Amino acid sequence: MAETSSANQGSSGSGSGSNSNAKQAAFNKNEKQRDVRSTNIQAAKAVADCVRTSLGPRGMDKMIQDGRGQTLITNDGATILQKMDVVHPTAKMLVEISKAQDV
Numbered sequence: 001m002a003e004t005s006s007a008n009q010g011s012s013g014s015g016s017g018s019n020s021n022a023k024q025a026a027f028n029k030n031e032k033q034r035d036v037r038s039t040n041i042q043a044a045k046a047v048a049d050c051v052r053t054s055l056g057p058r059g060m061d062k063m064i065q066d067g068r069g070q071t072l073i074t075n076d077g078a079t080i081l082q083k084m085d086v087v088h089p090t091a092k093m094l095v096e097i098s099k100a101q102d103v
Contacts, residue, residue, distance in 0.1 A: 044091065047086070047091045047094045047095070051077040054075040062074060077098065078098050078099070078102045081098045081099075082095070082098075
């Protein structure tokens with residue numbers, strides 16, 4: 001009888017192991033979604049910080065140097081965003097939105 005009870009415990013333990021794996025997979029999925037949202041927010045804030053100080057009546061000029069060494073001084077937010085080399089997809093989307101509004 002002792003053998004039977006240990007066999008039953010082993011089968012029920014494997015069932016909870018698959019349940020545990022499902023919970024772990026759901027947790028990893030939620031964690032990944034949270035990380036993606038966090039990086040998107042950080043990218044949007046970085047783009048906003050680049051332009052923020054050039055806005056308003058006390059907006060400061062920005063000096064932008066491109067890869068060829070040419071320098072541009074401007075306080076126009078659209079020009080600043082246009083000259084930036086953006087890699088992150090969310091930040092690229094924000095730059096494209098600013099270009100669409102400028103038309």
